[in-house]
Amino acid sequence: xxxxxxxxxxxxxxxxxxxxxxxxxxxxxxxxxxxxxxxxxxxxxxxxxxxxxxxxxxxxxxxxxxxxxxxxxxxxxxxxxxxxxxxxxxxxxxxxxxxxxxxxxxxxxxxxxxxxxxxxxxxxxxxxxxxxxxxxxxxxxxxxxxxxxxxxxxxxxxxxxxxxxxxxxxxxxxxxxxxxxxxxxxxxxxxxxxxxxxxxxxxxxxxxxxxxxxxxxxxxxxxxxxxxxxxxxxxxxxxxxxxxxxxxxxxxxxxxxxxxxx
Ligand code: PEP
Ligand code: MN
Numbered sequence: 001x002x003x004x005x006x007x008x009x010x011x012x013x014x015x016x017x018x019x020x021x022x023x024x025x026x027x028x029x030x031x032x033x034x035x036x037x038x039x040x041x042x043x044x045x046x047x048x049x050x051x052x053x054x055x056x057x058x059x060x061x062x063x064x065x066x067x068x069x070x071x072x073x074x075x076x077x078x079x080x081x082x083x084x085x086x087x088x089x090x091x092x093x094x095x096x097x098x099x100x101x102x103x104x105x106x107x108x109x110x111x112x113x114x115x116x117x118x119x120x121x122x123x124x125x126x127x128x129x130x131x132x133x134x135x136x137x138x139x140x141x142x143x144x145x146x147x148x149x150x151x152x153x154x155x156x157x158x159x160x161x162x163x164x165x166x167x168x169x170x171x172x173x174x175x176x177x178x179x180x181x182x183x184x185x186x187x188x189x190x191x192x193x194x195x196x197x198x199x200x201x202x203x204x205x206x207x208x209x210x211x212x213x214x215x216x217x218x219x220x221x222x223x224x225x226x227x228x229x230x231x232x233x234x235x236x237x238x239x240x241x242x243x244x245x246x247x248x249x250x251x252x253x254x255x256x257x258x259x260x261x262x
Pocket of ligand 1: 031057113114
């Protein structure tokens with residue numbers, strides 16, 4: 001992952017778009033796959049706004065075992081249907097080695113969540129996958145630990161790794177996490193991989209997502225992972241931090257003014 005090994009920025013060509021520094025990329029969608037109807041509706045809306053990747057979890061790492069755990073394999077089928085109907089690329093989380101083949105087949109980009117950043121057997125498994133991996137920063141990981149997690153994936157032969165800052169744990173309680181945008185310049189200096197920011201989990205509150213999205217672009221991020229839901233107040237997970245379609249529209253307009261390439 002180090003620039004000592006490879007000086008030039010890594011770009012990741014996908015059917016929908018190329019991920020990397022020359023191309024600010026938006027990945028958007030609900031926290032969880034809830035139903036086929038809401039996923040198709042969201043995918044159609046995103047495609048109409050030029051967004052090329054849909055995020056949504058079929059397997060959900062919830063803090064409480066009594067919370068909605070995701071639709072599992074059925075959720076993957078729904079995501080595949082959304083891609084077939086709209087052409088949108090699919091980003092979805094893999095939580096364990098058991099479901100690796102299923103998620104690898106359905107996803108265009110495999111997400112590894114913050115709680116699994118140092119799940120080394122899972123990292124080794126996705127190192128054998130042929131799909132790019134979006135690696136979220138562990139909620140208390142240093143930059144070095146995060147880059148070493150990327151290294152685990154790359155050591156297995158999968159060089160298509162995208163880093164994603166999603167906030168870390170601090171004493172601050174005004175937001176769900178502390179979005180560490182100050183990690184972007186040093187990460188970019190040390191490492192040639194693309195870096196995304198997730199301002200939704202980073203703040204936990206939808207009102208703060210636009211400001212942190214614009215700040216991410218200014219700080220040098222290569223893209224954003226944003227939670228958006230047709231009816232955020234009825235979402236089965238993370239509604240408080242999810243934008244509605246109108247709010248995403250407004251944000252995209254502001255981002256496009258600053259990053260005309262996307
Ligand atoms: C998510 O993207 O919905 C998610 C669970 O993210 P994180 O791993 O950053 O908490
Ligand atoms: Mn979420």
